[in-house]
Amino acid sequence: MKRALGSSAAMYVVLSLGALAFLFPFYYMVIGSLQTTVDPSPSGAFPDPGNLTLDNYGAINARIDLLQGLANSGIFTGGVILGTVVFGVLAGYALAVLHWRGRSATFSLVLLVQVIPFQLLMIPLYVMIARDYGLADSYAGMILPFFINSTAIIIFRQYFLQLPKELFDAARIDGAGELRLLWNVALPLVRPALLTVVLLTFIGPWNEFLWPFLITKEASMQPLAVSLANFLSNIAASTANPFGATLAGAVVLAAPAVALFLVFQRYFTSNDLGSGVKG
Amino acid sequence: MTVSTGTPGQGADARFDREAPGRDGARGSERPKGMLRRILGSHPLGLVFAAPYLIFIGVVFAYPIVFAVWMSFHDYFFAAPGAVVDRPFVGFDNYVTVLSDPDVWRSFGNVGIFLVINVPLTVALSMLLATALDRVARAKTFFRVAYYVPYVTASVAVVAVWLFLFSGNGLVNNILGPLAPDPSWLINSALAMPTIALFVTWKGLGFYILLYLAALQNVPRELYESVSMDGGGRIRQFFSVTVPSVRPATLLVVLLATITGANLFTEPYLLTGGGGPNGASTSPVLLIYQRGIEQGNPDIAAAIGVILIIFVLVIAALQRRFVGGEDR
Numbered sequence: 001m002k003r004a005l006g007s008s009a010a011m012y013v014v015l016s017l018g019a020l021a022f023l024f025p026f027y028y029m030v031i032g033s034l035q036t037t038v039d040p041s042p043s044g045a046f047p048d049p050g051n052l053t054l055d056n057y058g059a060i061n062a063r064i065d066l067l068q069g070l071a072n073s074g075i076f077t078g079g080v081i082l083g084t085v086v087f088g089v090l091a092g093y094a095l096a097v098l099h100w101r102g103r104s105a106t107f108s109l110v111l112l113v114q115v116i117p118f119q120l121l122m123i124p125l126y127v128m129i130a131r132d133y134g135l136a137d138s139y140a141g142m143i144l145p146f147f148i149n150s151t152a153i154i155i156f157r158q159y160f161l162q163l164p165k166e167l168f169d170a171a172r173i174d175g176a177g178e179l180r181l182l183w184n185v186a187l188p189l190v191r192p193a194l195l196t197v198v199l200l201t202f203i204g205p206w207n208e209f210l211w212p213f214l215i216t217k218e219a220s221m222q223p224l225a226v227s228l229a230n231f232l233s234n235i236a237a238s239t240a241n242p243f244g245a246t247l248a249g250a251v252v253l254a255a256p257a258v259a260l261f262l263v264f265q266r267y268f269t270s271n272d273l274g275s276g277v278k279g
Numbered sequence: 280m281t282v283s284t285g286t287p288g289q290g291a292d293a294r295f296d297r298e299a300p301g302r303d304g305a306r307g308s309e310r311p312k313g314m315l316r317r318i319l320g321s322h323p324l325g326l327v328f329a330a331p332y333l334i335f336i337g338v339v340f341a342y343p344i345v346f347a348v349w350m351s352f353h354d355y356f357f358a359a360p361g362a363v364v365d366r367p368f369v370g371f372d373n374y375v376t377v378l379s380d381p382d383v384w385r386s387f388g389n390v391g392i393f394l395v396i397n398v399p400l401t402v403a404l405s406m407l408l409a410t411a412l413d414r415v416a417r418a419k420t421f422f423r424v425a426y427y428v429p430y431v432t433a434s435v436a437v438v439a440v441w442l443f444l445f446s447g448n449g450l451v452n453n454i455l456g457p458l459a460p461d462p463s464w465l466i467n468s469a470l471a472m473p474t475i476a477l478f479v480t481w482k483g484l485g486f487y488i489l490l491y492l493a494a495l496q497n498v499p500r501e502l503y504e505s506v507s508m509d510g511g512g513r514i515r516q517f518f519s520v521t522v523p524s525v526r527p528a529t530l531l532v533v534l535l536a537t538i539t540g541a542n543l544f545t546e547p548y549l550l551t552g553g554g555g556p557n558g559a560s561t562s563p564v565l566l567i568y569q570r571g572i573e574q575g576n577p578d579i580a581a582a583i584g585v586i587l588i589i590f591v592l593v594i595a596a597l598q599r600r601f602v603g604g605e606d607r
Contacts, residue, residue, distance in 0.1 A: 007513040011411040015418075018408050019425040021481070025440045026428060028450070032443060040443075041453050087335070090328040100325030101318065106333065113340055115534070115595075119542045119564045120588055123571045123580045124343035124350065131357060148335045178324050207433035209545045210564075214572065225435040229549055232439060243443050250436035261431045265424050269489075 029254070033057070033247035056244035057252075063239065064231050066252050069224030072139075073253075076212065076223050077205040079143035084152045084201045085194065091148070092156025093182050097168055107157075113150045119210065121145075130215050137218045146205055152197040159193035160186060195267040199260065206257055224253045347581045355578035373582040383583060386554075386561045387590065389472050390540050393562075394594070396476035398536045402529055405484050409491035410521055423492075427485030434482065438549045441478055465551050468559035475546045475560055483539060487532050494528035495521070530602045534595055541591045544568065563587045 028045060035044070036053045060066065094100065095107050125145055135141030163186060171181050187194075209225045216222045222230070228249045239245045261268060319326070351373050358364045377383050412422055429437060444450050445464040452459035460467055464474045502520045511519065522529075543562040547554045553569075554561030563583055571580025 008415065010513075011415050012417075014407065014411045015415065015422045018404075018411075019422055022425050022429055022485070025437060025444065026432075028444065029436070029440045032440070040446075040449050042450065045450065087331040091332040094322075094325035094328035098320075098322035098325030098328065100320035100322050102329075103320065103325060106329050109333075109336060113336060115538060116340060116344075117538050117542045117587075117591065119544060119567070120584045121340065121343040121347065122564075123567060123577050123584060124346040125339070126572065127350075127357075127577060128343065128346070145339050147339075148332050153332065178322070178328075203431050207431075207435075209433070209435050210568075214568075225433050228439070229435045229545075232435070232442070232549060233552065246439045247443065250439040254432045254436040257431050257433065258428055261427065262424065265420065265427075268427070 026254070026258075029247050029250055032243060033251045035244055036241070038241060038243050056241060056248035059239055059241065059245040060231070060249040060252075063235060063245070064219070064224075064227040064249065066224070066249070068220060069222065069227045070252070070256075072221060073206055073223040073225065075139050076142045076208075077202055079139060080146045080149070080205040081198055081201050083143070083147040084149040085197065087148045088152040088156050088197065089182070089187065091153045093160055093178075093186060095153070095157045096160035097163075097186070098178065110150050110153050114154075118145070122210065122214065125211075126214055136215045137221045139221075141215050142212050142223070143205075145211060146208070149197075149201050149204065152201055155193055155197055155200070156190070159190040163189055192267060195264060196269070199264055199268050202260065203257065224249075228253055347584055350578050350581040351585050353578060355581070357575055357577065369578075373578045374586070376579055377582045377586065382558055382561065382566060383563070383586075385558050386563045386566045389559070389561060390543065390563060390590075392472045393476045393479075393543060394537060394540045396473055397480050397540060398533055400476075400480045401484065401487055401536045402532055404480070405487035405491050405532065406522070406525065406529070408484070409488045409495060410517060412488065413492060413495045423489075426488050429482045430485035432482075434545045435549065437482060438478075438546065442550060445474060462556075466556050468556050471551050471556060471560040475543070475550055478546055478550065479539065479543070483536070487536070490528055490532060491525060494525040498524040526602070530599065533598050533602055537594055537598065538591065541587060563590075 031045065031047055032038070033056050034047070034052045034054070036051050036055065038044070039048075039051065057066075091106075091110075095103060095110070129141045129144060130136040133141070135144070167185060168181060171185050176184070205223075207225060208223075209229055212223050213226045213229065216226060219227060219230075228246070231249060232246055315323070352368060352370065353366045354369050354372075355366050356364075408426065412419065412426075415422075442465070445452075447463040447466075449463075452463060460470055464470050498521065502524070503516050506516045506520055542564060544564040547560045547562050547565050548568075551560040554565050564587075567580045567583050567587075570583065571577045
């Protein structure tokens with residue numbers, strides 16, 4: 001009994017140290033974004049009321065249009081989520097409930113696509129989308145490569161598979177078409193899956209840097225991650241408090257995702273992720 | 280809307296007839312229906328539902344892969360849209376160029392360094408933290424959320440903090456005092472890549488912890504009990520029950536971490552100012568970007584991409600042998 005108590009205390013120590021290592025950079029991000037002058041000494045990690053200001057947010061906003069960046073990120077992310085939910089539900093339903101030729105081949109494809117590193121395709125995709133289709137500096141060009149998320153299809157399929165078969169048979173006897181069945185019967189029953197998929201899909205485009213960086217040269221079209229990265233590597237040095245301004249931008253970029261996950265964290269579970277990746 | 284006779288299966292068929300106008304003539308006659316059913320399955324509509332995804336895969340994955348391979352064997356260059364230009368077949372020329380480029384070898388070596396640090400660290404830490412998380416009763420949600428916050432946050436945002444923390448006069452060096460490395464972390468050719476590997480491990484760990492948590496749900500509790508009956512403590516339990524039981528998850532984590540390593544771009548680009556110092560943290564994807572887009576040699580970049588795909592497949596096959604995941 002004593003040993004069990006000791007080892008569970010050890011677990012808490014391990015977990016707490018881990019949590020500290022995970023959360024400290026975020027704490028430091030917020031503190032740093034509020035400091036008038038940078039204090040990189042250990043005492044700088046504790047807020048000093050005399051050194052706090054919101055000026056850094058103004059400074060970064062003067063260099064990169066934060067609202068426009070957020071709007072671009074939002075449109076990019078929203079487009080991907082819309083495509084993934086609409087076509088992902090259809091494909092997931094087809095893979096779980098309907099019997100058709102090519103079903104197992106399609107499912108293998110969904111699994112295979114997950115392990116292909118997207119970055120390897122960037123040159124041909126860049127040539128096709130930016131050069132051949134002329135979609136550089138457009139939302140369509142940003143969204144296209146991410147339009148339907150394969151992981152989401154697997155999660156939808158997993159949820160649809162859990163629904164009792166009799167439910168579908170009964171509805172079919174009553175003469176419901178598959179689209180109606182999907183919309184009126186199946187979808188309301190898998191509502192948690194919808195939220196999980198929206199959350200999971202959100203992370204990708206909201207945080208994506210490389211692809212929009214490649215195809216957006218116009219500052220007014222760039223998602224926030226891209227304009228912040230450009231600020232970081234090119235123009236930060238010319239601001240009075242470059243770290244403060246950069247961290248202020250980082251807070252604005254990080255806040256929506258972190259807030260969303262804090263609010264909906266119970267829909268982001270290990271089992272969904274496990275099934276999503278294992279298939 | 281009436282399906283008066285038959286079993287549920289036939290009901291589904293009647294519905295199919297109604298929704299496929301072209302087949303109205305076949306309604307009522309069982310034989311052609313049966314044949315079509317044999318060819319297309321009982322719900323051919325499934326293909327229609329999956330079609331957008333299949334088209335998407337064709338446009339965004341299949342065609343670009345073929346295009347990349349084709350490009351790597353031709354003298355491909357950017358031309359004005361609509362311009363008709365000759366792009367002659369050059370055989371293995373691009374591959375010869377790539378393989379005789381020391382920068383390319385260096386970038387693959389850098390991925391090697393990355394993997395040697397990132398993969399074991401990811402497996403060990405995520406397994407340990409997931410096990411601890413699985414055992415404790417209090418503050419579970421808090422810990423879980425704490426671990427996945429870096430995972431859900433944009434790399435660009437957290438890179439900004441790490442730059443601040445690991446810069447020459449940053450907090451980390453201030454705390455280390457005389458122990459601080461000189462030159463500092465990200466501009467030190469021996470430490471730049473390890474620092475990047477550490478960053479990526481830290482950022483992705485939450486995702487892998489969740490994977491292990493899912494795997495731990497399937498480990499029978501009796502196994503732990505029997506070890507503890509034999510007098511084994513928590514540490515014995517961890518090594519003789521947990522580690523072998525979650526081996527399929529470990530294989531998956533190793534594979535995904537490797538793919539992440541092969542994809543490395545944002546971190547070296549931003550943390551070390553484009554792969555410095557002197558290429559010590561250049562990754563193959565960064566090189567693809569530099570050769571292909573910045574220097575305008577998409578054919579060379581495509582060849583690096585093809586070699587990278589082969590590299591990933593070989594590493595994945597080797598890992599499968601070593602970690603062993605046949606019991607999935």
